[in-house]
Amino acid sequence: MLRHGQSEWNALGRWQGQADIELTDLGYEQARRAAQKLGMFDAIASSDLRRSRITATYIAEGLGIGLLDADPRFRETDVGEWQGLTHDQIERDWPGYLEAHSRPPGFESDISIVTRVTAALVDLAEQFPGGEVLVVAHAGVIRVMRRSHRVVDSRIPNLGGCEFIVRPDATEVITVGDVVELFEHGEIGEEL
Numbered sequence: 001m002l003r004h005g006q007s008e009w010n011a012l013g014r015w016q017g018q019a020d021i022e023l024t025d026l027g028y029e030q031a032r033r034a035a036q037k038l039g040m041f042d043a044i045a046s047s048d049l050r051r052s053r054i055t056a057t058y059i060a061e062g063l064g065i066g067l068l069d070a071d072p073r074f075r076e077t078d079v080g081e082w083q084g085l086t087h088d089q090i091e092r093d094w095p096g097y098l099e100a101h102s103r104p105p106g107f108e109s110d111i112s113i114v115t116r117v118t119a120a121l122v123d124l125a126e127q128f129p130g131g132e133v134l135v136v137a138h139a140g141v142i143r144v145m146r147r148s149h150r151v152v153d154s155r156i157p158n159l160g161g162c163e164f165i166v167r168p169d170a171t172e173v174i175t176v177g178d179v180v181e182l183f184e185h186g187e188i189g190e191e192l
Contacts, residue, residue, distance in 0.1 A: 001135040001142055002161035002182070004047075004055040005030035010158060013086045016138075017079035020050045030159050030183065031055040035062025037182040042131035043067075045124060047074035047138060055159075056136035068133075073120035076138035077113055080106025113144045118174060125166035137161075149176045159183055 005027030009016045023031065031054060040063060046056035048070035060067040081104045082090055090098060097103070117137075124133045139156040146162055147153050156162070156179070163177030 001137050001145075001164055002034075002055075002180070003139045003142060003156050003158055004049075004051040004136055005034075006158045007051040009084070014084055015079050015082045015086075015090070016051075016076060017083040018049065018075050018077075019083055023051055023054055027051070027055070027158065028058070031058035032062065034159050034182055035059045038063065038134065040132075041065055041134045042128045043124075044134045044136065045074065045120075046070055046136040047076070048072045049075055049138070052136045052138065056134075059134065059136065071120050073116040074135060074137040074141065077140040077144065078106070078108035079140075080104050080108075082107065110144050110148060113141055114148045117141050117145055121164060121166045122168045122173065125168050145174070146176055149174060151176045154179055157181055157183075 006024050007016065007021045007027055008024055009021045011024050038059065043066050044056050044060045045068045046052045053070050056067060094104060142156050142162050143153055145164065160179065160181040162179050165175040165177055167173060
């Protein structure tokens, strides 16, 4: 599961949540170049939000792989009142919340994210048994999935992600693999 290319709000430092924000020119370039860094997959899936869908489309075209219908279960976390705000604005209006890992009313729970993303991953595993599917999604959902499986939380840069091994019939349905970063610092554009 990879995070989308840089979006306009990534570049501005705004919390996107489920806002449907366009990629920047750098984000388009990252999406185009990502196919050169990836191996082959049985299929490519994505969130239905523009930044992920466009990234997935460019990768699918570059690899010559089919793109599955967009799946809203892979959407970014609903961040409620924080959508569109910068870190400084959040700190001003909700002092100490970020440091304490507190969230405002209306912020989607981790349980909600894990439930919907796990269901989507299991559906893909059942559709492509023994296969490999690339999912282009969002940093927030990747991080929540990692934390829910007791894996150390880490920053997920644009076109970074994590491997999730899904075995629908196993006791532990999802096993978390390594963090991946397609681009090294400074390789393409600015640090994101």
